[in-house]
Amino acid sequence: MIKMNKVFMLGYYQGVVETAPKILSAEKTNELAIAMTIQHLRHAGVDSASINHFLVDDAHADVREVSRCITLNADELETLQAKILRMGQLA
Numbered sequence: 001m002i003k004m005n006k007v008f009m010l011g012y013y014q015g016v017v018e019t020a021p022k023i024l025s026a027e028k029t030n031e032l033a034i035a036m037t038i039q040h041l042r043h044a045g046v047d048s049a050s051i052n053h054f055l056v057d058d059a060h061a062d063v064r065e066v067s068r069c070i071t072l073n074a075d076e077l078e079t080l081q082a083k084i085l086r087m088g089q090l091a
Contacts, residue, residue, distance in 0.1 A: 004041060004044070004046050004050065004054065006054065006058055009037065009040075009041070009054060009058075009059075010058060010059060012036075012037060012040065013033050013037050013055075013059045013061075016029075016032060016033040016036050016037070017029055017030070017033050020032055020033070020088065021085070021087075021088025021089070022088075023087070023088050024084065024087060024088050028084050028087060030061060030062060030065065031065055031069070031080070031084060032081060032084045032085070033059075033061070034055060034061050034062075034065050034066055034069050035069050035072070035077050035080050035081050035084075036081060037051075037054075037055060037059070038051055038055070038066075038069055038070055038072075038077060039074065039077045039078070039081075041054070042074070048070055051070060052066055052067075052070055
């Protein structure tokens with residue numbers, strides 16, 4: 001099992017939230033942060049249970065959104081991120 005640096009990952013998650021396009025709703029901003037964090041941690045080899053625990057218990061992300069996004073594969077996560085970012089460019 002890969003050990004994650006929670007302080008770094010909390011900073012990563014918060015950084016996504018703070019740098020997301022300002023036109024996005026809070027819901028879409030959080031969805032983007034969840035999707036990007038899941039993808040980042042998967043690339044690092046962190047297991048799904050640890051990712052879920054981190055997002056829900058440490059980052060205080062929405063449980064339903066985490067549950068939905070954690071079932072997506074890498075391509076689906078990238079598509080979701082691109083779709084959300086496009087929303088930020090259309091305004």
